[in-house]
Amino acid sequence: MIGVGSMGGAILAGLRGPGVRIEHPITVTTRSAASAAALAGDERVVALAAEDDPEANRRAVRGAGLVILAVKPWLIAEVTRGIADAVEPGAVVVSVAAGVPSTAIEAELPPGVAVVRAMPNTPSHIGRGVTGIAGGASASAEQVALVQRLFETVGAAIVVREDQINAVAAVSGSGPAYLFLYAEHMIAAAERLGFDAEQARLLVQQTVVGSAELWAAGGEDPAELRRRVTSPKGTTEQAVAVLQEADWGALFDRALAANIRRSEELERGE
Structure with missing residues (x-):
């Protein structure tokens, strides 16, 4: 998970919740060492700070089957470009950024990497959110279903077409x-x-x-x-x-x- 701000933090909390089983530790990257230190002490989480390690994002995505981009929309292209050659073939990259189409993210990634967009809302912080999930051209139904299960840890999740994502943002996101x-x-x-x-x-x-x-x-x-x-x-x-x-x-x-x-x-x- 790249970015553990407001929405990234909500997703992480859902994954760390009781009854949620994960096969491997979640590697997260934060801007500051202080933010990374705040996540220490949980064996399910490995936190890396970009201010200490310029390669933090690239290290985080190596070997990961699922990558969540939880950064601001204007940072998506830069962050994606920075991890492109470190993302595993066959990985699923999930963006929670509004206003950034999957084609723009796919253009920065190598072939074989699937892109899925997700539009959650703030009640996800208390496990009562609702998220719209839309697969890009490279995402299979199974990969979209994987992302849906991820967001069901913080509430309800529905699968929509990507051309409906802006409407999801208008209805439930806002x-x-x-x-x-x-x-x-x-x-x-x-x-x-x-x-x-x-x-x-x-x-x-x-x-x-x-x-x-x-x-x-x-x-x-x-x-x-x-x-x-x-x-x-x-x-x-x-x-x-x-x-x-x-x-x-x-x-x-x-x-x-x-x-x-x-x-x-x-x-x-x-």
Whole structure:
């Protein structure tokens, strides 16, 4: 694993979780010696620091059947180019970078190395994430399934076409931000109703968390769950009517389209 930042750290935590069996130690590279030292003490992990060893990335990928690139999108080409002649034939290289198509990564690697893209989200940190998995032209169904199993250690994972990856990023990759934006506004509205900051936060947080768990526990359609709370001619019905006047369907269509448009711009290097 090259890079153990926010998302790389979540993936690593999933692989180190109870009940997850790995055949060989995971070699990870970090920028600093301090970050590498923080991973010491786990026999399942070998940590290398780039500041101590300029060859850390190349050393890490030698002999590896699965390589995860967990660096920022603008570093993907440089990092891939740096490890190209050290990657094992038949290895699977996984990128979690938004806006970098598999063709751009494949162009830096030797023939016979498969590329798979993955788009996880931040709830992966607590094992409740969801990840979209898409194989590049060089990836077999078995290799894509291997990557899917990897990301199932941090939540759910679905296989999609690569032309859907930007849409995955728009829906679930960025999705937590939309929910937190809703929470921000609900907390502010609660404070305007006279609750203090802590009361408002608790009311909204527990409502969001409890509602999500209720949905997950039963699996019912959210529209049905909403109807159960919305009694005819009741108070909830009045509030929902006001919200629906804002045409949430069209609003979300515009928001997701803007997200996808930006991903496409990143792919073009804009």
